[in-house]
Amino acid sequence: MRRIAILAEGSLEWHYGKTAVGVIRYAPDTTVAVIDSTRAGQDVAHALGAPVGEGIPVVRDIHEALHYEPDTLLIGIAPRGGALPDSWRWQLLAAIEQKLTIISGLHMFLSEDPELSAAAAQHGVTIWDVRRPPDKKRVAEFRPHREGSxxxxxxxxxxxxxxxxxxxxxxxxxxxxxxxxxxxxxxxxxxxxxxxxxxxxxxxxxxxxxxxxxxxxxxxxxxxxxxxxxxxxxxxxxxxxxxxxxxxxxxxxxxxxxxxxxxxxxxxxxxxxxxxxxxxxxxxxxxxxxxxxxxxxxxxxxxxxxxxxxxxxxxxxxxxxxxxxxxxxxxxxxxxxxxxxxxxxxxxx
Amino acid sequence: MRRIAILAEGSLEWHYGKTAVGVIRYAPDTTVAVIDSTRAGQDVAHALGAPVGEGIPVVRDIHEALHYEPDTLLIGIAPRGGALPDSWRWQLLAAIEQKLTIISGLHMFLSEDPELSAAAAQHGVTIWDVRRPPDKKRVAEFRPHREGSxxxxxxxxxxxxxxxxxxxxxxxxxxxxxxxxxxxxxxxxxxxxxxxxxxxxxxxxxxxxxxxxxxxxxxxxxxxxxxxxxxxxxxxxxxxxxxxxxxxxxxxxxxxxxxxxxxxxxxxxxxxxxxxxxxxxxxxxxxxxxxxxxxxxxxxxxxxxxxxxxxxxxxxxxxxxxxxxxxxxxxxxxxxxxxxxxxxxxxxx
Missing domain, CATH: 3.40.50.300 (P-loop containing nucleotide triphosphate hydrolases)
Known part of the structure; x- marks a missing residue:
C-alpha cells in the first residue's frame, strides 16, 4: 500500500476535486496529506464540506506534506490552460528528490518533460502517466464473454x-x-x-x-x-x-x-x-x-x-x-x- | 495537376484496389501508370475487369513507371502484416532519388522511417502521410452551420x-x-x-x-x-x-x-x-x-x-x-x- 500525498492546489472542493475524493474514498492506499495552499490548516472533510477524509491534513506545499512521510505524490487536477504551472514544477522536483513516485492524470505526459524525466532518472523515481494509452492497435473481434460471467x-x-x-x-x-x-x-x-x-x-x-x-x-x-x-x-x-x-x-x-x-x-x-x-x-x-x-x-x-x-x-x-x-x-x-x-x-x- | 504513378503491387483488382480506382476515377491528377508486377502488360481497365483506367499501363516496377514521367508516387494499398515489404522499399528509394513526391495512405508513417526520410531530405522530396492526424485537441462545441448551407x-x-x-x-x-x-x-x-x-x-x-x-x-x-x-x-x-x-x-x-x-x-x-x-x-x-x-x-x-x-x-x-x-x-x-x-x-x- 502506498502512502500518498495528493497535489490539489486551489481545487480541493467538491466539483473539481473529484479525483482527490475518489482516491481518498476508494483507493487501497493511505492518503497522508493533501496539498492546497488556499485551504491549508483545515482537514479534508472540512475543506470539502463533506464526510470524506476526516483527519487528513490539508497542507501548504510539498515540504509540509513530506512531514507525513508519503512515498507517492499524486496529481489529480488539471491546471487551467494546460501548461504545468511553475508553482507545481518545483514541488514535483522536490518530491522526486525525496524519491517519491509520481502519479499523474494530466493530459500532458510528465514522463516526457525533459527536466522532470531527467530528475526522475537521476533519483531512480517512476513517473506514471495514467492517461497514456497503450501503444497497441486492436479492432473489436465481437467475441462472447465467458459463460456465467x-x-x-x-x-x-x-x-x-x-x-x-x-x-x-x-x-x-x-x-x-x-x-x-x-x-x-x-x-x-x-x-x-x-x-x-x-x-x-x-x-x-x-x-x-x-x-x-x-x-x-x-x-x-x-x-x-x-x-x-x-x-x-x-x-x-x-x-x-x-x-x-x-x-x-x-x-x-x-x-x-x-x-x-x-x-x-x-x-x-x-x-x-x-x-x-x-x-x-x-x-x-x-x-x-x-x-x-x-x-x-x-x-x-x-x-x-x-x-x-x-x-x-x-x-x-x-x-x-x-x-x-x-x-x-x-x-x-x-x-x-x-x-x-x-x-x-x-x-x- | 500531378502526374501520378500508383504502387498497387499484387492488389490491382476490384476489392483491394479501391484506392487506385478512386484516385484514377476522381482525382484531378493524371495517373500515368500503375505498378503491379502480377498484372504488368495489361491496362488498368483490363486488370480490374471494369471500365476504369482504359489505356493506363500496368507496369512491373518503378523503373518501368518512370518512362511515363510521373512526378508523384502514390501508395494506395496496405501490405499484409503491416511492415514495409523490401520490394516496396527499394522502389520508394528509387522514386525519391528521381525527386518524385511520395503520397502514402499506410498506417505506418513513411516520413518517420529513418532511411526514407533521410533520402527525402537529401533530394528535397516531400513525403505526405495522409493518415497523419492533426496534432490538435478540440472538443465539439455544438455550433450551428451557416444558415442556407x-x-x-x-x-x-x-x-x-x-x-x-x-x-x-x-x-x-x-x-x-x-x-x-x-x-x-x-x-x-x-x-x-x-x-x-x-x-x-x-x-x-x-x-x-x-x-x-x-x-x-x-x-x-x-x-x-x-x-x-x-x-x-x-x-x-x-x-x-x-x-x-x-x-x-x-x-x-x-x-x-x-x-x-x-x-x-x-x-x-x-x-x-x-x-x-x-x-x-x-x-x-x-x-x-x-x-x-x-x-x-x-x-x-x-x-x-x-x-x-x-x-x-x-x-x-x-x-x-x-x-x-x-x-x-x-x-x-x-x-x-x-x-x-x-x-x-x-x-x-
Whole structure:
C-alpha cells in the first residue's frame, strides 16, 4: 500500500476535486496529506464540506506534506490552460528528490518533460502517466464473454453523473457478499484507484471498442461480476463516440443508469437539453441492439447523485425517478448500492 | 495537376484496389501508370475487369513507371502484416532519388522511417502521410452551420458500402448544375483525391466530433452544399464510434444511405447480421436526434453497390429497395446520382 500525498492546489472542493475524493474514498492506499495552499490548516472533510477524509491534513506545499512521510505524490487536477504551472514544477522536483513516485492524470505526459524525466532518472523515481494509452492497435473481434460471467456497464445522462462511484460501490458490495467481482477502470481516477485500466478517452477511435473488448474479455475470464466504469453519454455532443465504443466493446449483460438529480442540460452545453429519463434509457439499450439484436441488454437500476439536495429532497427525487421509470433507484453514496445489486441478482436469476 | 504513378503491387483488382480506382476515377491528377508486377502488360481497365483506367499501363516496377514521367508516387494499398515489404522499399528509394513526391495512405508513417526520410531530405522530396492526424485537441462545441448551407452525410450498412464514391458523385453532379458544392474527405483515399481532409479513424476519440465539426463549419461557411464522406457504420462492432463521431460532429441536415446489394452480415464478422434496411435507416436518424431532438434529420435517398450484379439484377435490386424503404434509390456509378440530387433538392425546397 502506498502512502500518498495528493497535489490539489486551489481545487480541493467538491466539483473539481473529484479525483482527490475518489482516491481518498476508494483507493487501497493511505492518503497522508493533501496539498492546497488556499485551504491549508483545515482537514479534508472540512475543506470539502463533506464526510470524506476526516483527519487528513490539508497542507501548504510539498515540504509540509513530506512531514507525513508519503512515498507517492499524486496529481489529480488539471491546471487551467494546460501548461504545468511553475508553482507545481518545483514541488514535483522536490518530491522526486525525496524519491517519491509520481502519479499523474494530466493530459500532458510528465514522463516526457525533459527536466522532470531527467530528475526522475537521476533519483531512480517512476513517473506514471495514467492517461497514456497503450501503444497497441486492436479492432473489436465481437467475441462472447465467458459463460456465467456478468458484465455490468454504467451509463448515464452526462459526464460527472457518478458512473465511476456507482461501479466502485457495486464492486465493493459484491465482494462484501462473497462474490467474485472486479471493477474495470476506464478513466484516470478509476485507474489511479485500481492501479490498472484503460484511459479510454485517449485511444485512437478505430481501436476504442477493440481495446475495451480485450480488457473486459480478460477480466470476465477471471471474475463472475465485472463492473465496467462508463464514460460520457450517448447524448453528449462531444464525447458520444467514447460512450458508444464502451457500449459495443464491453458488450454488457446489463446496465446501471447514472444521473445527477435535477440536471436539465449537458454540462457546458446550455443548448443541449437532456432527453427524458425513459428516452435516455431506451437510447442506451438500443445502441447495444444494433450489433446484438438477438440478446437484449437492459438498464436494471438507477443511481442518482443527490449530494446537492437535503435528505428529504433526495428521497423525493428518488421516488419520482422510480415512478417515472419503474426501475429500482438509489443514491449509492447516500443510501447504499444494495437495491441495485438486488436488482442485478434478480435480473440474472 | 500531378502526374501520378500508383504502387498497387499484387492488389490491382476490384476489392483491394479501391484506392487506385478512386484516385484514377476522381482525382484531378493524371495517373500515368500503375505498378503491379502480377498484372504488368495489361491496362488498368483490363486488370480490374471494369471500365476504369482504359489505356493506363500496368507496369512491373518503378523503373518501368518512370518512362511515363510521373512526378508523384502514390501508395494506395496496405501490405499484409503491416511492415514495409523490401520490394516496396527499394522502389520508394528509387522514386525519391528521381525527386518524385511520395503520397502514402499506410498506417505506418513513411516520413518517420529513418532511411526514407533521410533520402527525402537529401533530394528535397516531400513525403505526405495522409493518415497523419492533426496534432490538435478540440472538443465539439455544438455550433450551428451557416444558415442556407446544406450538409449531407453519407452513412451506410458497413464499411466499403460506397460512401466515398456516392459523396464524390453528388458533389460532381451539384457542381455540374452550377451549385456551390464541396466534397469533405474523411478517409485516406478521399484525402488523396481532394488534397485535404481529416483521417477520422486515426483521431483520439475525445476529439473526433470536435475536429469533424470544425472542418464542416469551415466548409459550410464557404459552400452551400457540403457532401461529407462517411466512415464505418453504427452497426459495426469495431468502427461504430467513428461513425457516431461523424454523425454528431458533422451535424447533417440530411443523409444518403449506402449499401452493397445483397450484403447480409458485416464484412469479416459472419456472426454480426445486418439489421433490415428500414431499421438501419431509423438507427442513423435516431442517433442525431439524441443531441438534436428539435430538428429531425432524414435519410432522403439510397445508393446501392451493384457492380457484382447484371444490369437486370441491379434494376431488380434497386426496385426492391425502393419498395421496401419508400426512398429514391440508385447505383450512383451505374445509373447516376441524379435521383439523389433531385431528392435532396425537393427535401430542402
Amino acid at each position: 456478468h458484465t455490468i456497464l454504467f451509463v448515464g445522462s452526462d459526464c460527472g453523473a457518478g458512473k465511476m462511484t456507482a461501479a466502485l460501490e457495486l464492486d465493493r458490495l459484491a465482494q462484501s457478499r462473497g462474490l467474485s467481482s472486479s471493477f474495470v477502470a476506464t478513466g484516470q481516477t478509476g485507474i489511479m484507484i485500481s492501479g490498472q485500466g484503460l484511459p479510454v478517452d485517449r485511444i485512437i477511435v478505430d481501436f476504442v471498442a477493440g481495446l475495451v473488448e480485450e480488457m473486459v474479455l480478460d477480466v470476465s475470464d477471471r471474475h463472475d461480476w465485472v463492473f465496467v466504469e462508463g464514460q460520457g453519454a450517448l447524448n453528449h455532443p462531444g464525447y458520444s463516440p467514447v460512450t458508444l465504443g464502451l457500449i459495443h466493446g464491453s458488450a454488457p449483460d446489463a446496465m446501471i443508469f447514472c444521473h445527477k438529480a435535477g440536471a436539465m442540460t449537458i454540462e457546458g452545453y446550455p443548448h443541449c437539453p437532456l432527453p427524458m429519463l425513459n428516452r435516455l434509457i431506451a437510447i442506451n439499450e438500443e445502441a447495444i441492439s444494433w450489433i446484438r439484436p438477438e440478446r437484449s441488454c437492459k438498464v436494471v437500476g438507477i443511481t442518482l447523485m443527490t449530494s446537492h439536495l437535503t435528505e428529504e429532497e433526495a428521497y423525493e427525487a428518488i421516488r419520482q425517478v422510480q415512478n417515472e421509470t419503474g426501475l429500482p433507484t438509489t443514491d449509492v453514496i447516500r443510501f447504499g448500492a444494495a437495491p441495485l445489486m438486488d436488482a442485478l441478482n434478480q435480473h440474472f436469476s | 446544406h450538409t449531407i452525410l453519407f452513412v451506410g450498412s458497413d464499411c466499403g458500402a460506397g460512401k466515398m464514391t456516392a459523396a464524390l458523385e453528388l458533389d460532381r453532379l451539384a457542381q455540374s448544375r452550377g451549385l456551390s458544392s464541396s466534397f469533405v474527405a474523411t478517409g485516406q483515399t478521399g484525402i488523396m483525391i481532394s488534397g485535404q481532409g481529416l483521417p477520422v479513424d486515426r483521431i483520439i476519440v475525445d476529439f473526433v466530433a470536435g475536429l469533424v465539426e470544425e472542418m464542416v463549419l469551415d466548409v459550410s461557411d464557404r459552400h452551400d452544399w457540403v457532401f461529407v464522406e462517411g466512415q464505418g457504420a453504427l452497426n459495426h462492432p469495431g468502427y461504430s464510434p467513428v461513425t457516431l463521431g461523424l454523425i454528431h460532429g458533422s451535424a447533417p441536415d440530411a443523409m444518403i444511405f449506402c449499401h452493397k446489394a445483397g450484403a447480409m452480415t458485416i464484412e469479416g464478422y459472419p456472426h454480426c447480421p445486418l439489421p433490415m434496411l428500414n431499421r438501419l435507416i431509423a438507427i442513423n436518424e435516431e442517433a442525431i436526434s439524441w443531441i438534436r431532438p428539435e430538428r429531425s434529420c432524414k435519410v432522403v435517398g439510397i445508393t446501392l453497390m451493384t457492380s457484382h450484379l447484371t444490369e437486370e439484377e441491379a434494376y431488380e435490386a434497386i426496385r426492391q429497395v425502393q419498395n421496401e424503404t419508400g426512398l429514391p434509390t440508385t447505383d450512383v456509378i451505374r445509373f447516376g446520382a441524379a435521383p439523389l440530387m433531385d431528392a435532396l433538392n425537393q427535401h430542402f425546397s
